[in-house]
Structures are given as C-alpha cells and as structure tokens.
Amino acid sequence: MTGSSDHQKEFTVSVETLVSHGQALEQYLRDRGDYESLLQTFGEEVKKLAAFNPRQRVPVDTIARNIDTLAQWINEPYLGLKLAPYSVRRQQRLALFFTERELPLLDYLRLLARYACISSEVMRMELETTQQHIILRVTPNSPQGISRHQIEGFVASIHAIVNQARGLLPRCIDFSHPLPDPAGVPQLYTEVLGVTPGFGQSHNRLVYPNQQRDQYTLPQRPGTAGFAHLQAMEAVKRKEIGAENWASRCRFLLEILLYYGEPNKSLLAELLAVTPRTLQRHLEAEGTGFRPLLADLRQQLALDYLAREQFNNEDIAFLLGYQDVGRFFKAFKSWYGITPGQYRASHPPCPPTG
Known part of the structure; x- marks a missing residue:
C-alpha cells in the first residue's frame, strides 16, 4: 500500500x-479574426466560469481533454504555444512578484517555480x-492526463515571464x-521561445546561463548569491532598527x-551570524521565541494580504511560505476559527491603488 495517497x-x-x-x-481569436464564428459557444462557457466561486478548482485531466478538443475545434495545432503570451499578460499577479531584477537569477527561478506549482x-x-x-x-503531475498544449504553453509562459522581467x-x-510535425520544427517555436527546441528528449526543460556560478543546498535556503544579498539587506535594516532589536530583525x-x-x-x-541557541536566548530576553514570532508574523501578514483585492488564496499561500x-x-482556521473566504466576506478587501 506504499504510496497509495499519491495515487489518490x-x-x-x-x-x-x-x-x-x-x-x-x-x-487570441479576436486577433486572429474569427472569434465571432468560432468562439460563441466557448465565450458563453467563459461567462459561466466567471460566475463561479474563484476559490473552486477543476481537475487537470478534465482541462486536458477540453484543451485537446478545443484545439481541434478551432484548427490550431499549436494552441498552447500561441496562447502563452496572452496568458502571461492576463496573469497580472505574476508582475507583482516576478519583476525583481536585483534578486539573483537562481533564486528568482526558484521562487517562480514555487509560485507556479x-x-x-x-x-x-x-531546479538543478x-x-x-x-x-x-x-x-506533469499527471502524465496520463496532460495535453501537449498544456506542456508547451506552460514552458512558453515561464520563458515569457523570465524574458520580460530579466x-x-x-x-x-x-x-x-x-x-508534432514530422516535416520539421515550425518557425513558430523559435519565434515564441527565442530558441529552436529539441523534441523527444528525456525531460521538458529550460536551460539558463549560471553566470554567477550560483548554488543552493536546501529548498528553503537562498542560493549562495541570494544569501549574501539577504545579509547585505539585513545589515542596512540593522542600522535602521538597532542591532539589539532581535525580534524586529x-x-x-x-x-x-x-x-x-x-x-x-x-x-x-546563520543569516544573523549567531548560533541557534544564542538567537533563541536573545528572543527569549524580548519575551518571544522563533516559533511564536513566525506564527505571529504569518497571522498578521495573512490579514494584511486578505485586505488587498489583488491577492488570491494562491498568492497568499505563497507569500506565507506554505x-x-x-x-x-488549515492554518488560518486554526488562528481565527473561520476560513479565509469567510473572513473576506465579512471584511471586503480594498481595491489596488495607483
């Protein structure tokens, strides 16, 4: 029975x-010029989706079947590839998190990967x-229930995000x-991806230059360059708030x-250049500890983020480290006794400013 939970x-x-x-x-179809003749039915389905609770979710294999059917319906063999630039422009929240140029490339890609998943x-x-x-x-998380259009669209979207930001x-x-076309690789791939891809390879992958020769050891640990960058940021903050204000640091x-x-x-x-025991002693002297401090920070940030209309539940889960x-x-309900959706229903978020 080992691994049964994964199959379920x-x-x-x-x-x-x-x-x-x-x-x-x-x-995309409007730009192609045949939206009115091809998308009337699908357009009605989009309107139905828009009326759904945005916290609901749809099985991946259901989406794959619909995408393959749709690609045949509109006679578009490269649907995922062509939709990727449009989809990235629609995903405005990606711009909130992933336009940071100062973040080392390795950590940038790691955060982007974590958010996307x-x-x-x-x-x-x-990442390797x-x-x-x-x-x-x-x-693919479900290889038997995935469409080629989803794979190509996903890879093309990651490429577009990185290219726009960096x-x-x-x-x-x-x-x-x-x-897909035995006659050869269509020029479309090179135009969309910036390079001519290989097919029939062992993995779907994007390969970027590691100009900083950056490395990382643990998923939750910044890379070598990111660690040094974070220490430099903390040094500036330390001057602002005081070296002995350990909880704020x-x-x-x-x-x-x-x-x-x-x-x-x-x-x-390690970032604060002390031992874990020394850090704990400093925090206890200020009436707190690592776990209470982390829990309090997450609770406060959760309410702050829920008050902002531009953040959805996926955004907040990412920003809180889940x-x-x-x-x-689960964590939110343990803190406040209600779900994030119930909290938002009684505390309507503010629309973004500016």
Missing part, C-alpha cells in the same frame, strides 16, 4: 486561472545547477514529447524567507 491525489487548477486562460483565448497543479518544477547552467525541469533568453529548451528576514518556503531557526541564525493552499486554509 487529484491535481487541480483554480477556476480563477481558467477564467484568465479563457479570456486569453478570446483575445502553488497556483496550478498541472506541473511541478525542479551546474557551474555553467541553471536547469529548470518541468514535469531580458534573458534560455540557452536551450527541450520537450519530452515528439515533434528576525521579522524582517522571516518575511523574505517565507518566499522560499518554511523557514527554520538554523537558517535565520506548500499549497490547503495548508494555508
């Missing part, structure tokens, strides 16, 4: 994400580094599925470390 896991995508993709498809369970992304390259592998093209892109670092996932006391102590939305829901 149903991978899903939020309705909010589907609505965004539906709007991207509508815009929270917002959509279609794929998982894993060499002295020359940062390799971003893209693997002005960087991958060294190479590989797909594990065979070349820790809160500053923890809020950033949450982007990487679940922080731990050893990592925090692996998925379910863990955020």
Whole structure:
C-alpha cells in the first residue's frame, strides 16, 4: 500500500486561472479574426466560469481533454504555444512578484517555480545547477492526463515571464514529447521561445546561463548569491532598527524567507551570524521565541494580504511560505476559527491603488 495517497491525489487548477486562460483565448481569436464564428459557444462557457466561486478548482485531466478538443475545434495545432503570451499578460499577479531584477537569477527561478506549482497543479518544477547552467525541469503531475498544449504553453509562459522581467533568453529548451510535425520544427517555436527546441528528449526543460556560478543546498535556503544579498539587506535594516532589536530583525528576514518556503531557526541564525541557541536566548530576553514570532508574523501578514483585492488564496499561500493552499486554509482556521473566504466576506478587501 506504499504510496497509495499519491495515487489518490487529484491535481487541480483554480477556476480563477481558467477564467484568465479563457479570456486569453478570446483575445487570441479576436486577433486572429474569427472569434465571432468560432468562439460563441466557448465565450458563453467563459461567462459561466466567471460566475463561479474563484476559490473552486477543476481537475487537470478534465482541462486536458477540453484543451485537446478545443484545439481541434478551432484548427490550431499549436494552441498552447500561441496562447502563452496572452496568458502571461492576463496573469497580472505574476508582475507583482516576478519583476525583481536585483534578486539573483537562481533564486528568482526558484521562487517562480514555487509560485507556479502553488497556483496550478498541472506541473511541478525542479531546479538543478551546474557551474555553467541553471536547469529548470518541468514535469506533469499527471502524465496520463496532460495535453501537449498544456506542456508547451506552460514552458512558453515561464520563458515569457523570465524574458520580460530579466531580458534573458534560455540557452536551450527541450520537450519530452515528439515533434508534432514530422516535416520539421515550425518557425513558430523559435519565434515564441527565442530558441529552436529539441523534441523527444528525456525531460521538458529550460536551460539558463549560471553566470554567477550560483548554488543552493536546501529548498528553503537562498542560493549562495541570494544569501549574501539577504545579509547585505539585513545589515542596512540593522542600522535602521538597532542591532539589539532581535525580534524586529528576525521579522524582517522571516518575511523574505517565507518566499522560499518554511523557514527554520538554523537558517535565520546563520543569516544573523549567531548560533541557534544564542538567537533563541536573545528572543527569549524580548519575551518571544522563533516559533511564536513566525506564527505571529504569518497571522498578521495573512490579514494584511486578505485586505488587498489583488491577492488570491494562491498568492497568499505563497507569500506565507506554505506548500499549497490547503495548508494555508488549515492554518488560518486554526488562528481565527473561520476560513479565509469567510473572513473576506465579512471584511471586503480594498481595491489596488495607483
């Protein structure tokens, strides 16, 4: 019975994400010039989706079947590839998190991968580094229930996000599925991806240059360059708040470390150049400890983020360091006795300013 829970896991995508993709498809077909004749039925379905609770989710295999049917219906063999630029423009929240140019490339890609895996369970992304390259592998969570259009669209979207934010093209892109057109690689792939991809490879992957020769050891730990960058930021903050204000120094670092996932006391102590025991002693002298400080920070940030209309549950789970939305829901209910949705219903969020 080992691993039975993995087989029972149903991978899903939020309705909010589907609505965004539906709007991207509508815009693509309008630009193509045949929206009115081809998308009338689908357009009605998008309107129905828009009326759903955006916290609902749809199984990945259901989406895959619909995408393949839709691609045939509109006679578009490269639907995922062509929709990717439209979808990225629709995903405004990606711009909130991933336009940071000062963050080292390795950590940038790691945070992007973590966020993408929270917002959509279609794929998982894993990073590997060499002295020359940062390799971003893209693997379907449900290989038998995935469409080629989803894989190509996902890879193309990651490429577009990185290129827009960093002005960087991958060294190479590989797909594990065979070349769709036996006559050769269409020029479209090179135009959309910036490179001519390989097909029938062992992995779906994007390969970027590792100019800083950056490395990392643990998922929740910044890379070598990111660690040094974070220490430099803390040094500036320390001058502002005082070296002996340990709780405030820790809160500053923890809020950033949450982007990487679940922080731990050893990592925090290392960033502050003390032993975990010394750090605990300083915090106890201020009437707190690592775990109470982390819990209090998460509770405060959760309410702050829920008060902002532009953040959805996937965003907040990411910003609070959780692996998925379910863990955020469980934690929030343990803190306040209600779900995030119930809290928002009684505390309507403020629309974004500016």
